[in-house]
Amino acid sequence: MDMIDTPVAERDQFPLTPKHIFILSGQSNMSGRGGVSKHPRIWDGAIPPECQPHPSILRLSATLNWEPAREPLHHDIDTGKVCGVGPGMSFANAVRDHMGGGCLGLVPCAVGGTAIKEWDRGQLLYDNMLKRSKESMKTNGEIKALLWYQGESDTSSLQDAEAYKENMERLIHNVREDLGLPSLPIIQVAIASGFEYMEKVREAQLGMDLPNVTCVDAKGLVLKEDNLHLMTEAEVALGHMLADAFLTNFNAPPSQSSPF
Structure with a gap:
């Protein structure tokens, strides 16, 4: 039996665990709204070739079990909204194919409509991300990067935008401190949409100068009719942009990094 078709009842004892782990966090464009219609609000179920399941890609479920990854990745995490295709x-x-072997694990944590103050230490969203991230390492995998796409909810208020x-x-x-990973790579996305103070938030994102932090710019990717969420093809393109950023900045050849 192909592991992608493993029955749900068997996944509680899913035999594989990931070697390389990526945290997916932020708000709706990370969670994924590709293919979700406005009226009625349902996902069309269309999965692009670039987003198809693969035996070496796992996801951490809401119940903290590793299982085969498939769209929509955030269906049991961002439960207040209808989820579709994201960049994950x-x-x-x-x-x-560039990780030197072993399974890759995705840890969905994004929740739509959330402001960055809701991700502060001690807040429910932050604590849940931390819990899921720590759980993901218990099977001896290594967190390779945090992928972060958030900020639209901070563009309505000048005060929020200036504090971003x-x-x-x-x-x-x-x-980094709470995970004990002081050099954890962070790849953030400069937002493609928002409200009155969008450019101020983008300026903060694009101008951030911290070690092992890089930014990809989503501006120009195709938006849905709501002018807030990325179309499916834009989510796919963003995933490739994030991959290029990771491979270029953080994925040293095996000879230059710790042995696998």
């Missing part, structure tokens, strides 16, 4: 699977498929850089820097410091 296209990212994973783009990097899986400080809040994001604190988040990076906190998550």
Whole structure:
């Protein structure tokens, strides 16, 4: 039996565990709204070739079990909304052959409509991300990077937009400290949409100068009719942009890094 078709009842004892782990966090465009219609709000079920399941790609479920990864990755995490295609699977498929072997694990943590202050240390979203991240390492996998796409919810208020850089820097410091990973790579996405103070938040994202933090710019990717969420093809493209950023900045050849 192909492991992608493993019955749900068997996944509680799913035999594989990931060697290379990526945390997916932020708000709706990381969670994924590709293929979700407005009226009625349902996902069309269409999965692009770049987002198809693969035996070497796993996801950590809401119940903290490793299982085969498939779209929509956040269906049991971002439960207040209808989830569709996000950037996670296209990212994973783009990097899986460059990791030196072993399974790749995705840890969905994104929740739509959330402001960065809701991701501060001690808040429910942060604590849940931390819990899931720590759980993901219990099978001896290594967290390779945190992929972060958030900020649209901070563009309505000048006060929120002006505080974004400080809040994001604190988040990076906190998550590195709490995971005991002081050099954890962070790949953040500069938002492609938002409200009145969008450019101020983008300025903070693009101008962040911290070690092992890089940014990819989503501006120009195709938006849905709501002018907030990425179309399916844009989510796929973003996944490839995130993969390029990781492979270029953080995936040293085996001869230059710790042996696998």
